[in-house]
Amino acid sequence: MARTTGSHADITGPRVRQAALRLFAQKGYAAVSMRAIAAEVGVQAGALYNYTPDKQSLLFDLMRGHMTELLSEADFSGAGNPLDRLRRFVEFHIRFHADRPDEVFIAYMELRNLDPANFAEIEALRRRYEDGLEAILKDGARDGVFAVEDSKIMTLAIIAMLTGVNTWFRTGGRLSLDQVVGQYWDMVRRAVGAQVER
Amino acid sequence: MARTTGSHADITGPRVRQAALRLFAQKGYAAVSMRAIAAEVGVQAGALYNYTPDKQSLLFDLMRGHMTELLSEADFSGAGNPLDRLRRFVEFHIRFHADRPDEVFIAYMELRNLDPANFAEIEALRRRYEDGLEAILKDGARDGVFAVEDSKIMTLAIIAMLTGVNTWFRTGGRLSLDQVVGQYWDMVRRAVGAQVER
DNA sequence: ATTGCTTTTGAACGCTTGTTCATTAATCTG
DNA sequence: CAGATTAATGAACAAGCGTTCAAAAGCAAT
Numbered sequence: 158m159a160r161t162t163g164s165h166a167d168i169t170g171p172r173v174r175q176a177a178l179r180l181f182a183q184k185g186y187a188a189v190s191m192r193a194i195a196a197e198v199g200v201q202a203g204a205l206y207n208y209t210p211d212k213q214s215l216l217f218d219l220m221r222g223h224m225t226e227l228l229s230e231a232d233f234s235g236a237g238n239p240l241d242r243l244r245r246f247v248e249f250h251i252r253f254h255a256d257r258p259d260e261v262f263i264a265y266m267e268l269r270n271l272d273p274a275n276f277a278e279i280e281a282l283r284r285r286y287e288d289g290l291e292a293i294l295k296d297g298a299r300d301g302v303f304a305v306e307d308s309k310i311m312t313l314a315i316i317a318m319l320t321g322v323n324t325w326f327r328t329g330g331r332l333s334l335d336q337v338v339g340q341y342w343d344m345v346r347r348a349v350g351a352q353v354e355r
Numbered sequence: 356m357a358r359t360t361g362s363h364a365d366i367t368g369p370r371v372r373q374a375a376l377r378l379f380a381q382k383g384y385a386a387v388s389m390r391a392i393a394a395e396v397g398v399q400a401g402a403l404y405n406y407t408p409d410k411q412s413l414l415f416d417l418m419r420g421h422m423t424e425l426l427s428e429a430d431f432s433g434a435g436n437p438l439d440r441l442r443r444f445v446e447f448h449i450r451f452h453a454d455r456p457d458e459v460f461i462a463y464m465e466l467r468n469l470d471p472a473n474f475a476e477i478e479a480l481r482r483r484y485e486d487g488l489e490a491i492l493k494d495g496a497r498d499g500v501f502a503v504e505d506s507k508i509m510t511l512a513i514i515a516m517l518t519g520v521n522t523w524f525r526t527g528g529r530l531s532l533d534q535v536v537g538q539y540w541d542m543v544r545r546a547v548g549a550q551v552e553r
Numbered sequence: 554a555t556t557g558c559t560t561t562t563g564a565a566c567g568c569t570t571g572t573t574c575a576t577t578a579a580t581c582t583g
Numbered sequence: 584c585a586g587a588t589t590a591a592t593g594a595a596c597a598a599g600c601g602t603t604c605a606a607a608a609g610c611a612a613t
Contacts, residue, residue, distance in 0.1 A: 169561095185468065188468070201562055202602085203561075203563075203602080269381070269382065304541075306541065310530070310535070311538075317515050317519025349545075389570080398591070399591065401573075401574080404573080
């Protein structure tokens with residue numbers, strides 16, 4: 158279907174989501190008004206409602222898009238040995254999150270501003286991601302290459318540690334992302350009790 | 356100085372701070388109105404201004420109180436060997452934070468709602484806490500008992516991992532706090548490359 | 554130029570926001 | 584009981600909130 162006549166929607170629509178993303182991350186969902194988003198786009202507040210049914214959907218769509226992309230790009234195929242899979246996970250998680258600081262910030266900070274139904278959906282996606290890491294840890298424990306006392310705790314501990322990178326990492330800072338990945342991989346590998354490769 | 360006459364302030368005052376703490380943690384600073392806090396206390400909104408000059412001070416006082424208490428209870432004296440000091444830190448951090456889920460939540464989530472001057476003060480306190488842990492890691496590296504490539508990164512990684520406990524731990528859940536402390540200590544000890552004690 | 558469709562404006566809606574303050578009520582001292 | 588002091592009320596303020604919608608403006612094809 159050809160694009161409809163007289164349409165700017167495919168230009169303004171993305172700009173609305175982009176402005177909402179930036180402002181929500183910077184000031185928080187509750188502190189950002191529809192008028193502030195509209196001003197960032199260069200439009201009046203009423204025009205936003207051509208692109209979102211309401212403010213809540215704007216937040217939810219941003220979060221769901223982020224979580225969906227996270228799950229689709231992660232490799233939980235199970236190919237390779239547990240140590241390799243864990244290394245790939247650590248590198249992926251750090252790089253993916255470092256590329257999207259605003260999305261990550263929103264996904265972790267604005268959960269409480271979701272309607273109950275929307276919250277449940279986002280939580281389910283997050284759970285699937287955690288389960289992907291936990292499967293790696295369980296396989297490693299089964300093979301005797303990881304020392305895992307409680308796979309759920311270890312999963313959450315690793316994710317918290319890795320996501321913490323986003324609170325301080327800035328491109329162009331003291332350390333390159335390669336160095337960051339290397340050092341976190343060292344810590345994670347030791348934390349799970351894996352023998353150092355020689 | 357004796358207490359002034361006709362005063363309820365020493366009853367209502369703490370209740371105001373307590374209500375603000377609970378509501379800020381649950382819904383977020385920007386989403387909580389002064390009227391909502393007043394309703395929780397059982398009072399009209401105007402009465403709150405007998406106990407705080409404004410809403411911002413309410414948030415700032417809660418955060419500063421939390422950080423001050425954290426620093427005053429932490430043991431950064433330097434007594435003992437680095438491995439013992441690190442173990443004490445891990446246990447202290449987990450227990451202190453588990454006891455104060457609302458304060459911790461606010462201290463991490465509401466930083467962006469602080470006025471610039473207030474933000475700077477809280478950040479300075481947080482920095483002092485991080486420096487306390489970093490000193491332990493540096494001493495351990497100096498003694499050759501820890502494998503520390505970058506003490507700043509390792510400091511932030513450990514704190515992120517430990518603070519992550521608060522996102523899932525609930526008293527009376529599957530695991531006791533003793534078990535949680537034990538498992539996180541295992542992971543931290545290995546992550547810093549310390550040899551297991553025998 | 555006129556028609557038909559899409560997008561934006563700009564005003565308006567009822568409601569909530571943080572904060573102030575004169576007034577009232579409650580309590581303590583003597 | 585009288586007088587002093589403190590705490591709480593309740594109304595008011597200007598400003599901002601999310602959302603709606605008739606009207607205007609912009610554009611493409613005839």
